[in-house]
Structures are given as structure tokens and as C-alpha cells.
Amino acid sequence: MSGDDDLTGTDPAPASPAASRGRWAYLLLPALGVLTLVFLLPMINLGAKSFHLSVGAGREAAEYTLRNYVAFFSDSLYWELLGWTSVLGALVTLCTLALALPLSYFLARTRSRWRSVFLLLVVAPMLISVVIRNLGWLPILGEHGLVNWLLLSAGAVRDPVHLINNLLGVMIGLVHALLPFMILTLTAVIQRIAPELEEASVSLGARPIATFWRIVLPLALPGIVAGCLLVFSLSISAYTTPALMGGGRVIVMATYIQQQVSTLLDYAKGATVSMILLVWVSALSIVALRFGKSGAET
Amino acid sequence: MTPRWILSALAGCILLFLVAPVVSVAVSSFSGGPIFVFPPSSFTLAWYGQIPPEYFHALTVSLEVGIGATATAVAVGVPAALALVRGYLPFSRALNALCLTPLMIPTLVIGVAALQFANVVYDAFKLSLLESIFGLILAHSAFTIPFVIRAVIAGQARFDHDIEAAALSLGATPVRTFFTITMPALAPSIASGAILAFLVSFDDVPVALFLGGGSATTLPVQIFNGTQFDLSPAILALSAIVSGGVLVFIAISGKIFGLDKFVDT
Numbered sequence: 001m002s003g004d005d006d007l008t009g010t011d012p013a014p015a016s017p018a019a020s021r022g023r024w025a026y027l028l029l030p031a032l033g034v035l036t037l038v039f040l041l042p043m044i045n046l047g048a049k050s051f052h053l054s055v056g057a058g059r060e061a062a063e064y065t066l067r068n069y070v071a072f073f074s075d076s077l078y079w080e081l082l083g084w085t086s087v088l089g090a091l092v093t094l095c096t097l098a099l100a101l102p103l104s105y106f107l108a109r110t111r112s113r114w115r116s117v118f119l120l121l122v123v124a125p126m127l128i129s130v131v132i133r134n135l136g137w138l139p140i141l142g143e144h145g146l147v148n149w150l151l152l153s154a155g156a157v158r159d160p161v162h163l164i165n166n167l168l169g170v171m172i173g174l175v176h177a178l179l180p181f182m183i184l185t186l187t188a189v190i191q192r193i194a195p196e197l198e199e200a201s202v203s204l205g206a207r208p209i210a211t212f213w214r215i216v217l218p219l220a221l222p223g224i225v226a227g228c229l230l231v232f233s234l235s236i237s238a239y240t241t242p243a244l245m246g247g248g249r250v251i252v253m254a255t256y257i258q259q260q261v262s263t264l265l266d267y268a269k270g271a272t273v274s275m276i277l278l279v280w281v282s283a284l285s286i287v288a289l290r291f292g293k294s295g296a297e298t
Numbered sequence: 299m300t301p302r303w304i305l306s307a308l309a310g311c312i313l314l315f316l317v318a319p320v321v322s323v324a325v326s327s328f329s330g331g332p333i334f335v336f337p338p339s340s341f342t343l344a345w346y347g348q349i350p351p352e353y354f355h356a357l358t359v360s361l362e363v364g365i366g367a368t369a370t371a372v373a374v375g376v377p378a379a380l381a382l383v384r385g386y387l388p389f390s391r392a393l394n395a396l397c398l399t400p401l402m403i404p405t406l407v408i409g410v411a412a413l414q415f416a417n418v419v420y421d422a423f424k425l426s427l428l429e430s431i432f433g434l435i436l437a438h439s440a441f442t443i444p445f446v447i448r449a450v451i452a453g454q455a456r457f458d459h460d461i462e463a464a465a466l467s468l469g470a471t472p473v474r475t476f477f478t479i480t481m482p483a484l485a486p487s488i489a490s491g492a493i494l495a496f497l498v499s500f501d502d503v504p505v506a507l508f509l510g511g512g513s514a515t516t517l518p519v520q521i522f523n524g525t526q527f528d529l530s531p532a533i534l535a536l537s538a539i540v541s542g543g544v545l546v547f548i549a550i551s552g553k554i555f556g557l558d559k560f561v562d563t
Contacts (some may be wrong), residue, residue: 024385031378031397031443034370039400039408039440042415046407049414058417099312106309118313120552125316128544129501131518132537135525136319139326144335146322179316208301237404240503240518244525254406254504261410262508271414274407285402 049271057265068272082276085252088167089235092174093228096182099175100227104186105216109195126180134173134244141169165247173245174235181234182227189223190216222291229288233281253277320541327534345535353536355513356520360500362431363516367438368446368496375446376488382447383454401444409505412437416509429512437505442495449494453487486555493551497544 050068052060072078107118125133140146141163148160163169193216201211217224239254246255253273261270326333330340381387382394400408416427427433461483465475506516515523517540524533 024381025387026381027377028381028385028387028393030374031447032393034374034439035396035400035443038412038436040396042408042411042440043403045415045418046411099315102305102308103312106305116552118309120549121313121317123552124545124548125320127497127501127548128320128541129518129521129537131501131503131521131525132323132541133319135521135534135537136322136326138334139322139329139336140318142334144332146336149336176315176319179312233402237406239404239406240522244522248526254404257406257410258504258507261413267414270410274410277404278407281402281404 046271047275049268050275052268054266054268058267060268068268072272072276078273081251081253081256082280085236088171088174088252089232092171092178092235093232095171095175096179096231097224097228099179100182100186104183104190105212107183107187108190122180122183125176130177130240131244133176134241137164137169137173137176137245141172164245165249167246167250169245169247170242170250170252173241174238177238177241178231178234182231185223185227185230186220189220193219225291226288229284229291233284233288237277237281323534323541324538327531327538329531333529333531333534345531346539348530348532349536350530350532352515353517353520353533356515356517357536357540359431359510359514360517363434363438363506364496364499366431366435367442367499368492370435370439371442371446371495372488372492375443375491376450376484378443379447379450379454383451397447398444400440401448405441405502406504408437408440409508412440412505413508428509429514431514433509434506434514434516437509438499438502442499445495445498446488446491449487449491450484453484457483489551490555493547493555500544
């Protein structure tokens with residue numbers, strides 16, 4: 001962090017520190033300019049839109065009003081939308097946590113020379129297009145897919161089970177898409193827990209499961225909370241997976257916004273629900289940051 | 299030793315779940331029977347010859363947008379990350395926040411904002427950014443720039459400033475020190491930030507769905523629309539090729555720069 005001091009200290013014609021800081025500041029300008037243009041102004045414009053009433057397709061009234069927000073919070077339909085999106089997010093987070101814990105523990109403790117291959121298998125699905133991954137679920141979860149073929153062949157069910165184009169499909173898709181984020185967060189945390197603590201616990205007679213519950217889990221708690229907040233906020237903001245795996249039948253906040261904007265051209269309502277989703281996600285991010293800081297200090 | 303075996307088996311099953319849809323795309327792309335029926339009745343390579351031309355066009359659009367948005371991100375993001383770490387700037391926390399918050403914002407919201415702002419720009423300047431590759435590059439820059447800035451900030455935290463001091467004390471000019479010491483040391487961070495930025499741009503649906511379309515339809519949006527209307531196994535063939543390309547890309551860059559660089563979420 002002291003690179004600036006080093007540079008000015010040995011500069012043949014030393015500039016004053018303030019002037020040197022000024023030089024660095026210029027380097028920030030292009031990024032600030034572009035981000036203002038492609039991010040800040042569009043977001044301010046979006047926020048402003050949410051305070052106007054919609055008058056016909058793609059047009060808004062000139063005067064400012066809070067009516068869009070009042071309408072949102074006084075309609076039980078919107079509370080349901082907010083509630084369902086959050087319940088789905090919570091379920092996805094719990095399933096993700098349950099699946100990530102064993103794999104993360106394994107990855108953190110294994111001495112296998114295949115470890116980097118396992119890590120690649122975790123990271124790769126995260127980076128392969130989400131549309132392609134969702135496409136890949138069709139031959140597995142579809143009516144004539146792998147799972148139904150196994151279930152029917154085993155005689156477990158008489159008729160194909162509906163695993164896709166419904167809420168279950170959205171959940172499977174989201175759990176799959178967000179699992180890598182949870183695994184990477186947890187693996188990093190578990191790696192920092194000294195294995196000696198577990199060895200001590202086992203040598204004192206605790207069974208491996210008890211050791212995991214009473215030693216590893218409490219020590220990994222800050223990471224678990226951070227991972228859960230991350231997965232939850234990614235889950236409630238997801239658009240593509242609910243749209244594809246829900247087959248148009250599952251409406252969450254993101255798909256609702258898209259409908260309002262693209263199909264109904266109600267930009268004001270789209271902007272309002274966008275702002276509400278944004279506030280919800282930002283609140284979670286701030287909690288996550290606070291938690292990360294307090295975790296780092298202790 | 300039994301718990302070890304149970305853990306390994308469990309880990310294996312979860313890894314299987316993770317790779318399942320990718321493997322499924324590859325296997326189904328060779329299926330000769332009706333689409334999405336398991337087990338496939340026969341195998342064929344025919345679909346690989348029947349990929350519709352509009353999908354190849356969409357692929358080139360995606361590559362152009364990804365490369366454009368990544369190049370923009372590197373050009374403005376690397377200097378910005380240097381300034382943020384070394385500049386001791388006033389309002390540095392606010393500036394940091396502005397540069398990194400787009401990463402926390404749902405891409406769908408960025409897409410809606412970009413669409414509505416493009417309308418404002420059109421009304422004011424008669425400049426249409428809709429259905430254009432240039433417009434998509436600008437919109438994607440909102441999140442590719444923060445990816446590069448974040449990676450280069452992290453890279454500088456691991457940076458040993460004594461090397462720079464040594465170069466300077468041995469008589470190198472600050473500019474020469476910067477280009478022979480600082481930049482090579484930061485190259486892996488810049489590369490990993492750029493790769494991540496490219497992959498996220500290449501993967502984006504919501505922003506490209508709102509802004510793109512017409513001759514500026516990206517591959518994910520083309521496939522997305524394909525799943526709603528005419529789903530042909532040829533799309534699976536193209537998906538398998540693209541996934542294979544991305545996998546090779548990740549494996550190679552992981553070997554060069556270390557896989558851990560991509561995983562600091």
C-alpha cells in the first residue's frame with residue numbers, strides 16, 4: 001500500500017505527495033466517465049421512472065408521485081410476489097448449504113492429487129452458459145428424461161413425474177447454478193480451520209459426525225452465513241433460470257419485471273419493482289459486508 | 299474408516315450433480331432418436347452438420363460483444379484499480395463503492411435501466427443504441443469494468459512493493475519501473491479479471507434480451523428464444539461445441555494463472 005511513497009521518495013525530481021496523488025487521480029477518470037454513462041445515469045433514470053405514473057405504453061406522466069410504491073405495498077398480490085420470491089430464495093439457500101457442506105469439507109481436507117480436477121468440476125459449471133446448462137436439464141428431468149426412465153424402470157412410479165416447468169424445476173436449476181458459489185465460500189473457510197482441532201476431538205473419543213457438528217460447523221459459521229447471504233441474494237435476483245426451468249409458469253420478481261417491461265411496456269411499474277428488488281438485495285449485501293468485516297476482525 | 303468412504307461417496311454424488319447438465323448436453327447432441335428422450339435409441343453426428351446459420355451469427359455477435367466489453371474493461375479498469383489503491387484519493391470509499399457496486403446489482407435490473415436509458419439517449423440525441431453491438435458493449439461494460447477493477451485491486455494487495463523500490467533505487471525511472479516491474483507482476487490479475495469479465499459477458503441473458511435483438515442477438519439469447527419456440531437437437535450440438543470451448547479455455551487459463559484466481563467470489 002506504500003507504493004506511492006516509494007515512488008515519490010526516490011524520484012529524481014520529487015513531486016510533492018499531493019501532486020503525485022493528483023496524477024493517480026487522472027487514471028481513475030476514464031473508468032468514472034464510462035461507469036457514470038453506462039451505470040450511474042441509467043440507474044438514476046430508473047429510480048426517477050419509478051416515481052412517475054405510467055400513461056400508456058412506454059410513456060410516463062411528468063409529475064412526481066409515490067403512487068407506484070403505495071400501489072405495490074397496498075396490494076396483497078405484490079406482497080405474495082415478494083414473499084414467494086423470498087421463500088424460493090430461502091429454500092434454494094438451504095438446499096445449497098446442505099449439498100455444499102459435505103463437498104466443501106471433502107475439498108478442504110482431501111490430499112488427493114485429483115483435487116484440482118475436482119475444483120475445476122466445481123468451477124466449470126459456473127462459467128458455462130446458464131442457458132446451456134438449463135438446456136442440459138431437459139434430457140435429465142423431462143417427461144421422457146433420465147430420472148423418469150429410472151423411476152419408471154424401477155417401478156417406483158406409474159406415470160412420469162413432473163420435475164421441470166414448475167417450481168421444483170426452478171429450484172433444481174437455481175440450486176445447481178448457485179452451488180459453486182456456496183462450495184467455494186465454504187471450502188475457503190473450512191481450509192482455515194486447523195485439522196489438529198478435529199484430531200484432538202476424535203482422539204478424545206468424539207465420533208466423526210459429532211466432531212463435525214461441534215467443532216467444524218461452529219468455526220465455519222461466519223463463512224456459512226456469508227455464503228447463505230450471497231446465495232440468497234443471487235437467487236432472488238436470478239432471471240434466466242426461473243424463466244427457463246419454470247416454463248413460463250413460475251413468476252418471481254425478476255420474471256415479473258421482465259414481463260412488465262418487455263410485454264406490457266409498463267416502464268414505471270417495471271422500474272418500481274426493480275427498485276424494490278434492488279433495495280432488498282442491497283440490504284442483504286450490506287449485512288453480508290458487515291458480517292464479513294466483523295468475521296475478519298475476530 | 300467408514301465415514302471417510304461415506305464422505306467421498308457423497309462428494310462424488312454432488313460432483314456428479316454439478317456436471318450432469320453439461321454431460322447431458324454433450325450426450326444428447328449425439329442422440330439419433332426424438333429429442334430429450336432417454337435412453338437415446340441411436341447415435342448420430344448429423345446434428346453437427348445442421349446447426350442453423352443464425353446461431354453461428356449469434357456466436358460471432360457474442361464474441362464481438364464479449365471482446366469489446368472486455369477490452370473496454372481492461373483499458374479503463376486497470377488504470378482505475380491502480381489509482382484506487384495508490385492514489386490516496388479523497389472520497390476513496392465512495393469511489394471504491396461506485397466502481398464495485400454494479401457487481402451486487404441484479405443483471406436484470408441493469409438491463410431494465412440500460413433499456414430505459416437507451417430510450418432517453420435516443421430522445422435526446424437521436425442515437426439508437428438498441429439492437430446494436432456498440433450498445434451491448436456499453437451496457438456490458440457496466441459489469442465487466444468492476445470485474446477487472448476488483449481483480450487488479452486484489453492483485454495489488456498481494457504485491458510486494460519492495461521490488462519497485464529496488465528498481466527505483468537501482469536507477470530505473472518511475473515509468474520504466476512501472477512497465478518492467480509493476481505491469482508484469484500484475485499481469486495474472488489483469489488476465490484473470492479479463493477472463494472472468496469475458497465469460498460473464500458471454501453468458502449474459504437479461505441485458506442482451508432487453509437491449510439486443512435483430513442483427514445484435516447474442517448466442518445465449520438466441521438459444522433462450524430457441525427453447526421457447528423451435529428446439530432442434532442441432533442447438534444441442536452447437537451448445538456442446540461452445541461448452542467444450544469454454545471448458546478448454548478455463549482449463550488452460552487455470553493452468554496458467556491458477557484456478558484459485560477465479561474463485562475469490
